[in-house]
């Protein structure tokens with residue numbers, strides 16, 4: 001069974017009396033273990049599609065199943081619960097809580113899913129170590145670099161062992177070396193722990209490292225193929 005199954009997903013945003021078409025009958029399945037990029041020009045519908053899959057917004061028509069569960073039938077509370085348990089989000093702007101330490105940022109989501117205190121501290125330390133932040137657990141975001149903050153965001157997304165991590169332009173605010181390190185980290189998590197990733201991106205270095213390349217233009221999926229990803233450490237021509 002696919003982790004994500006979109007069938008005939010259409011989205012129109014209402015703007016006053018206008019309808020802005022953003023997605024047009026998108027059929028797309030994401031399989032367990034995919035390491036996929038979602039590329040396409042600005043305004044092509046990447047963020048819209050991620051928001052639909054992540055249950056942050058609802059399609060105008062069509063169906064989306066997450067781990068077999070049809071999300072259009074869920075009410076607001078059930079959708080929020082599904083988001084917490086099944087989806088990890090990584091955004092361009094990190095979206096960390098500034099008054100909480102790295103560890104507390106991660107623990108916060110674990111608290112929301114009802115994990116008991118000792119267990120969540122252990123899990124937070126474990127995922128922070130997995131993203132290479134051992135020793136920095138007690139720092140607040142303002143005392144971490146952009147790349148380190150984005151690693152906290154990845155740790156937070158991983159913590160509840162979601163079915164899929166959705167990342168929207170995860171490297172957009174990072175310099176090229178830091179962006180490269182982040183994509184290596186995500187690729188490593190995918191290879192070693194089988195974490196499924198779908199990443200909206202313009203970044204050629206990210207695209208070059210993904211195994212599955214999905215391209216969307218004017219709200220339509222126009223290409224979708226598996227390729228051999230560049231190996232870790234291999235130079236990237238882009």
Ligand SMILES: Nc1ncnc2c1ncn2[C@@H]1O[C@H](COP(=O)(O)OP(=O)(O)OP(=O)(O)O)[C@@H](O)[C@H]1O
Pocket residue numbers: 013014015020021022040041042043044045046047048049
């Ligand atoms: N809240 C909104 N209200 C109205 N129109 C919107 C809204 N959000 C997005 N759109 C429109 O929907 C289309 C798709 O936008 P979307 O943000 O999904 O594109 P994108 O591929 O993520 O672009 P970018 O690469 O610039 O992030 C665009 O035409 C955009 O103007």
Ligand SMILES: [Mg+2]
Pocket residue numbers: 046047048168200
């Ligand atoms: Mg976008």
